[in-house]
Amino acid sequence: xxxxxxxxxxxxxxxxxxxxxxxxxxxxxxxxxxxxxxxxxxxxxxxxxxxxxxxxxxxxxxxxxxxxxxxxxxxxxxxxxxxxxxxxxxxxxxxxxxxxxxxxxxxxxxxxxxxxxxxxxxxxxxxxxxxxxxxxxxxxxxxxxxxxxxxxxxxxxxxxxxxxxxxxxxxxxxxxxxxxxxxxxxxxxxxxxxxxxxxxxxxxxxxxxxxxxxxxxxxxxxxxxxxxxxxxxxxxxxxxxxxxxxxxxxxxxxxxxxxxxxxxxxxxxxxxxxxxxxxxxxxxxxxxxxxxxxxxxxxxxxxxxxxxxxxxxxxxxxxxxxxxxxxxxxxxxxxxxxxxxxxxxxxxxxx
Amino acid sequence: xxxxxxxxxxxxxxxxxxxxxxxxxxxxxxxxxxxxxxxxxxxxxxxxxxxxxxxxxxxxxxxxxxxxxxxxxxxxxxxxxxxxxxxxxxxxxxxxxxxxxxxxxxxxxxxxxxxxxxxxxxxxxxxxxxxxxxxxxxxxxxxxxxxxxxxxxxxxxxxxxxxxxxxxxxxxxxxxxxxxxxxxxxxxxxxxxxxxxxxxxxxxxxxxxxxxxxxxxxxxxxxxxxxxxxxxxxxxxxxxxxxxxxxxxxxxxxxxxxxxxxxxxxxxxxxxxxxxxxxxxxxxxxxxxxxxxxxxxxxxxxxxxxxxxxxxxxxxxxxxxxxxxxxxxxxxxxxxxxxxxxxxxxxxxxxxxxxxxxxxxxxxxxxxxxxxxxxxxxxxxxxxxxxxxxxxxxxxxxxxxxxxxxxxxxxxxxxxxxxxxxxxxxxxxxxxxxxxxxxxxxxxxxxxxxxxxxxxxxxxxxxxxxxxxxxxxxxxxxxxxxxxxxxxxxxxxxxxxxxxxxxxxxxxxxxxxxxxxxxxxxxxxxxxxxxxxxxxxxxxxxxxxxxxxxxxxxxxxxxxxxxxxxxxxxxxxxxxxxxxxxxxxxxxxxxxxxxxxxxxxxxxxxxxxxxxxxxxx
Numbered sequence: 001x002x003x004x005x006x007x008x009x010x011x012x013x014x015x016x017x018x019x020x021x022x023x024x025x026x027x028x029x030x031x032x033x034x035x036x037x038x039x040x041x042x043x044x045x046x047x048x049x050x051x052x053x054x055x056x057x058x059x060x061x062x063x064x065x066x067x068x069x070x071x072x073x074x075x076x077x078x079x080x081x082x083x084x085x086x087x088x089x090x091x092x093x094x095x096x097x098x099x100x101x102x103x104x105x106x107x108x109x110x111x112x113x114x115x116x117x118x119x120x121x122x123x124x125x126x127x128x129x130x131x132x133x134x135x136x137x138x139x140x141x142x143x144x145x146x147x148x149x150x151x152x153x154x155x156x157x158x159x160x161x162x163x164x165x166x167x168x169x170x171x172x173x174x175x176x177x178x179x180x181x182x183x184x185x186x187x188x189x190x191x192x193x194x195x196x197x198x199x200x201x202x203x204x205x206x207x208x209x210x211x212x213x214x215x216x217x218x219x220x221x222x223x224x225x226x227x228x229x230x231x232x233x234x235x236x237x238x239x240x241x242x243x244x245x246x247x248x249x250x251x252x253x254x255x256x257x258x259x260x261x262x263x264x265x266x267x268x269x270x271x272x273x274x275x276x277x278x279x280x281x282x283x284x285x286x287x288x289x290x291x292x293x294x295x296x297x298x299x300x301x302x303x304x305x306x307x308x309x310x311x312x313x314x315x316x317x318x319x320x321x322x323x324x325x326x327x328x329x330x331x332x333x334x335x336x337x338x339x340x341x342x343x344x345x346x347x348x349x350x351x
Numbered sequence: 352x353x354x355x356x357x358x359x360x361x362x363x364x365x366x367x368x369x370x371x372x373x374x375x376x377x378x379x380x381x382x383x384x385x386x387x388x389x390x391x392x393x394x395x396x397x398x399x400x401x402x403x404x405x406x407x408x409x410x411x412x413x414x415x416x417x418x419x420x421x422x423x424x425x426x427x428x429x430x431x432x433x434x435x436x437x438x439x440x441x442x443x444x445x446x447x448x449x450x451x452x453x454x455x456x457x458x459x460x461x462x463x464x465x466x467x468x469x470x471x472x473x474x475x476x477x478x479x480x481x482x483x484x485x486x487x488x489x490x491x492x493x494x495x496x497x498x499x500x501x502x503x504x505x506x507x508x509x510x511x512x513x514x515x516x517x518x519x520x521x522x523x524x525x526x527x528x529x530x531x532x533x534x535x536x537x538x539x540x541x542x543x544x545x546x547x548x549x550x551x552x553x554x555x556x557x558x559x560x561x562x563x564x565x566x567x568x569x570x571x572x573x574x575x576x577x578x579x580x581x582x583x584x585x586x587x588x589x590x591x592x593x594x595x596x597x598x599x600x601x602x603x604x605x606x607x608x609x610x611x612x613x614x615x616x617x618x619x620x621x622x623x624x625x626x627x628x629x630x631x632x633x634x635x636x637x638x639x640x641x642x643x644x645x646x647x648x649x650x651x652x653x654x655x656x657x658x659x660x661x662x663x664x665x666x667x668x669x670x671x672x673x674x675x676x677x678x679x680x681x682x683x684x685x686x687x688x689x690x691x692x693x694x695x696x697x698x699x700x701x702x703x704x705x706x707x708x709x710x711x712x713x714x715x716x717x718x719x720x721x722x723x724x725x726x727x728x729x730x731x732x733x734x735x736x737x738x739x740x741x742x743x744x745x746x747x748x749x750x751x752x753x754x755x756x757x758x759x760x761x762x763x764x765x766x767x768x769x770x771x772x773x774x775x776x777x778x779x780x781x782x783x784x785x786x787x788x789x790x791x792x793x794x795x796x797x798x799x800x801x802x803x804x805x806x807x808x809x810x811x812x813x814x815x816x817x818x819x820x821x822x823x824x825x826x827x828x829x830x831x832x833x834x835x836x837x838x839x840x841x842x843x844x845x846x847x848x849x850x851x852x853x854x855x856x857x858x859x860x861x862x863x864x865x866x867x868x869x870x871x872x873x874x875x876x877x878x879x880x881x882x883x884x885x886x887x888x889x890x891x892x893x894x895x896x897x898x899x900x901x902x903x904x905x906x907x908x909x910x911x912x913x914x915x916x917x918x919x920x921x922x923x924x925x926x927x928x929x930x931x932x933x934x935x936x937x938x939x940x941x942x943x944x945x946x947x948x949x950x951x952x953x954x955x956x957x958x959x960x961x962x963x964x965x966x967x968x
Contacts (some may be wrong), residue, residue, distance in 0.1 A: 081789035
């Protein structure tokens with residue numbers, strides 16, 4: 001694999017955010033993915049989201065599995081610690097990392113091969129445990145690194161580049177996340193940055209397990225007629241349920257025009273998700289109607305995108321475990337070791 | 352018929368049915384003898400099932416302090432008709448058979464060379480109790496009462512134990528004491544007591560404690576500062592995590608806030624449990640998992656990642672009979688090679704071999720230090736025999752001046768001061784690089800962790816020299832590990848001898864007894880107890896300084912022998928394997944017989960027999 005560091009040149013007029021960083025500070029190494037890869041657009045959206053959220057890059061831990069998507073954390077947030085784990089097992093490693101230090105922000109990046117095949121179990125259990133993280137699947141329905149095999153999210157009837165028709169049913173990670181108890185579930189398209197950036201911002205600030213499935217066409221192996229994960233196909237079949245704005249708690253909340261069309265959802269940290277529902281009957285705070293809505297449209301061949309479900313007051317695994325506010329990796333002997341007198345007492349009870 | 356006569360030196364076995372509530376009564380029996388100052392070593396022998404099938408509890412009583420399984424049974428408490436024939440057959444000639452005589456058995460069911468003691472336990476309980484469960488449960492206490500008369504166990508000691516067990520539950524206390532005396536009164540009136548085997552108060556226990564290795568390892572993790580535990584239930588290791596939960600609840604809850612200074616997750620499988628430990632270790636928490644052989648098999652991919660990416664991980668492997676599902680509830684030392692070289696590619700891992708619960712505690716705490724110091728997986732290799740059986744051992748000890756060795760973690764201040772940070776750079780010459788934790792510094796010290804190759808600055812690289820630098824440094828680190836791990840313990844013979852023996856782990860008590868017994872046959876052995884892999888230089892020297900060295904272990908393929916030959920470049924011709932692997936704990940009788948047989952064979956004139964390299968008694 002080639003290894004290309006990005007020159008660290010900053011134009012003096014580049015705009016800085018509230019913590020003093022320019023957008024360049026959120027970049028990583030130069031991508032080695034194919035030109036036009038949807039994954040690079042997602043990296044760009046993550047960069048944009050983190051910059052706009054005024055996150056200090058080193059306070060993010062970015063973890064991934066194995067595959068094209070899992071390479072991408074190297075291409076953003078260069079000042080963050082990254083961890084390219086093993087195939088499909090990012091969720092467990094991220095869970096452990098999160099338990100060790102609850103103060104960092106956790107970004108889990110995965111692919112459809114990584115999360116829907118080998119890692120389906122780990123994906124499911126991270127969702128049901130409510131590990132606080134933004135879990136982004138860069139979903140192209142194909143194995144790119146091994147040159148074009150179908151992944152488990154490939155739609156039934158879709159055609160591979162070699163002309164093979166997929167006969168297996170697809171795994172719908174969004175449906176699974178909803179069913180498993182994820183408290184923030186969205187789907188987007190790598191070619192729709194306006195939708196994706198606020199969706200990522202909402203996920204990062206969410207208080208529990210946030211999942212975003214991003215359809216991200218593979219230009220090398222899955223961007224041809226017959227593919228249901230190509231740029232053209234997704235653009236033609238996109239059914240956006242909502243457009244969201246993300247407003248941090250520090251910003252003034254402006255009055256909302258057109259009552260009935262916009263819902264403000266305040267998250268546990270005070271930030272606001274402004275949901276502009278494109279469909280009057282769509283309620284993004286109801287898990288069950290979200291599931292039904294999504295599946296009804298899916299049956300019609302439509303890809304529902306936007307913020308599909310959110311529980312704004314979600315809590316996480318640390319809450320469930322009643323873990324100390326001080327990160328576990330900062331505790332030392334006084335907090336951890338009961339000491340010799342307690343041991344003497346224990347010895348006495350064992351005689 | 353000559354009856355067995357022995358004071359404070361016998362083996363008694365209880366044959367019961369799983370789920371009958373006998374376990375606590377049997378444990379009460381063992382503990383009462385211990386409270387009388389006489390060393391005991393009990394062992395649960397149970398099949399892999401939930402309820403209704405046979406289970407045994409064997410108690411060795413030994414004033415001399417021998418805690419290994421002796422072999423042979425002096426008294427059988429035969430409460431399971433299903434296993435009657437085998438149980439009766441197991442008795443030593445002159446032994447004693449105690450049974451429930453409510454339903455009379457024909458004479459053909461007994462042996463002429465044993466003393467039979469019948470007591471109508473069911474009839475007694477049915478007469479006193481109406482509730483079916485009570486009838487079953489108190490039957491166990493009634494037989495403990497009868498045994499206390501037959502073996503002269505002080506009833507006050509048992510009553511005191513009841514008092515401790517049912518503190519605040521007066522009704523339960525009274526009913527248990529009543530059942531105890533029901534048994535005692537019957538025995539005094541109808542049975543010929545005492546027997547030839549008896550217990551007499553002694554002073555041979557001292558300040559020793561009575562605990563199982565899994566609880567001890569869990570406590571070692573608490574004292575050693577583990578904050579994240581991720582596990583998946585598997586026999587015989589589950590009680591490690593359960594005990595950790597219990598001890599954390601006692602010791603790790605912030606009194607001011609009620610918040611926990613620990614996190615325990617029961618993962619969805621072993622892969623996820625080790626994954627969580629890897630993530631926590633990467634992020635600077637002390638983390639461990641507990642598992643057994645099949646769990647280790649599932650974990651190997653992550654273990655390889657932790658080795659290569661250099662992440663602290665502690666794994667407590669409570670070994671059981673393998674391979675595959677093997678014998679889930681039987682003991683072996685058969686994961687040595689699987690753990691030493693776990694994962695694909697060239698890997699080597701640190702293994703610790705505790706001999707008893709005391710060392711389970713010590714080694715668990717030590718493993719957390721070593722994992723951080725070496726930034727690598729460290730296995731604590733216990734087994735079912737130590738892990739699930741209560742054993743008498745030295746009390747746990749902790750030096751309050753002890754701090755945790757967090758290893759080479761570069762701080763923000765050090766980075767700020769301009770200290771050169773190369774994640775995989777050997778700056779100190781010991782093969783151990785420095786690391787930074789996520790979130791340390793806004794602009795310095797971040798790096799990308801991966802299982803693929805890299806240069807000393809953690810940049811992806813497939814260049815041969817970078818790869819060689821890295822893997823050679825890992826070897827250097829392993830050599831450093833040999834100086835940091837618990838060193839072997841030498842027990843020299845009372846006289847100069849060309850014979851040596853190497854042993855480790857749960858073999859220890861049986862070996863100690865064998866070393867006392869063998870000189871009676873003129874066989875003197877210098878003994879070396881291994882406590883860790885990598886092997887320090889002293890192991891090589893020990894082998895070099897003897898003409899023949901026996902290696903005693905509990906597996907079929909001589910795994911420790913092979914590891915020694917492979918790692919120390921030893922001539923295998925100097926070594927003799929003594930192997931025990933039927934799933935039961937090795938006995939002193941077995942070791943003594945095997946070594947005696949070998950010595951006898953080797954003394955025969957040359958040409959009469961080949962030099963035996965493996966002996967079975």
